[in-house]
Amino acid sequence: MTTETRPPQHPGEPQTPADPSGPAPGRGVHSPGRAAIAARHLRTDRWWLSQAVTAFGLLAFVGYSTWRAFFGLHTAYAAPYVSPFYSPCLAANCPAMKSGADWALFGSWWQLSPALIVLIFPLGFRLTCYYYRKAYYRAFWSSPPACAVAEPHASYSGETRFPLVLQNIHRYFFYFAIVVAGILTYDAVLAWRNPAGQWGHAGIGTLVLLANIVLIWAYTLSCHSCRHIVGGRLRHFSKHPVRYRMWNLVGKLNARHMQLAWASLISVGVADLYVYLLASGAFTDPRLF
């Protein structure tokens, strides 16, 4: 039994020459000449699941980080640990951090949360990251919702026009991300002290910041821009053996870019949450030595 015999109808659109008396032609998979299948997709698997999980994960992080960035100043530091959301802290209203990156470059005129000054860089880096682009184009913009599932948009220009042409500034954010990762590394080194500032001590917080910075470096260095800069732009690897080796190493990390993106996102949130819980007095940092 044939379940349909004509291309699907879309009222208001011009009719096809092939079928002048029949239905109007459609767009996309319903374009004239293509197999007449009314359904926008025929997938039977749970294609929507990864879209939903991605949207939930990203929204959860955006919600948490917004709350912490705007209202977390007084719980941003619990000696010797500083929240990664507040480092470097560039305004005069930062909490005093022993030898920490609290450089009041912006002076006292900045009355908002100092996290807002710095977070723009990691935010921009992740927003323009090739993995996150895929994730949010699919999850929030349904472009496409999943492979071979028709998107709902009437037109599409990709990343050729403003504002999406700005995705090309990922390279700039990568350079800033290196600086931010360097400062967070400094914070992780400072965490090898006790609350009084003496070196050679560590607590659970030290391990949390250490794990966080390892994941942040792994994510930053696995970036597609980094892979290109260290060697991908060359045409003759044989003439640049060191860069070829670096390109191979970054390539191995790059193959895990998605996993590293999520792992580092979660680790930043966990590191901040740990500092928040310490600073708000929920518990004291268990000391290892």
Added chain:
Amino acid sequence: MSYQANFRVWRGDSSGGGLEPYQVEVNEGEVVLDIVHRLQATQAPDLAVRWNCKAGKCGSCSAEVNGRPRLLCMTRMSTLPPDEPVTITPMRTFPVLRDLVTDVSFNYTKAREVPSFVPPQGLKPGEYRMAQEDVNRSQEFRKCIECFLCQNTCHVVRDHEENKPAFSGPRFLMRVAELDMHPLDAAAEEGLDRKRSAQEEHGLGMCNITKCCTEVCPEHIKITDNALIPLKERAVDRKYDPLVWLGSVIKRRK
């Protein structure tokens, strides 16, 4: 183990058609193309299907199985739920000719639009010498069997017919990348900027790197990570990178 499975196969041509139900015997170890052949032999002798090697190397039997772009010969029946009907349709991005056969000439048009390899001056064929590490990247792209599943699944043209003139699709952007990475391609010396043409003539900017091309590639070529994104990065080098710009200014002064 054999069982009777339910299939819905799209029958028709460009003027119309629909999904027709069939019940066909399935045996252990079979692929969807085996079932289509059994269908032709027992119930639908006029069913049109394009196929050739039955080994996943000729790229002929591209179609969609349960809505997913697949090679019919590489889709094992054991990977599909036995108690649900299996839907087989032609590729939905290209005009249908009949039943499961589509007109893929869009791809041949796009292939002709990519300027071919430019031989280096002073070297005759047979004198080319290249280090293996210099050609590894291009060799990955040469695994392409031109099944056009990546072209079929790419939403830029699948969901927007109007983009077809401006967008070459992942397969042919990969071809541009292959040539741009080729150690002996002398296009630049001849005044051909492949990075510029990728952006301005082949629609590189329309790709939003959602990786469906990589997901469906039967040769497991990392099209997005190894061809499209590197090509985008090369375009960034050319147009947007501040350090590359500064470096080129300093080099010019020297």
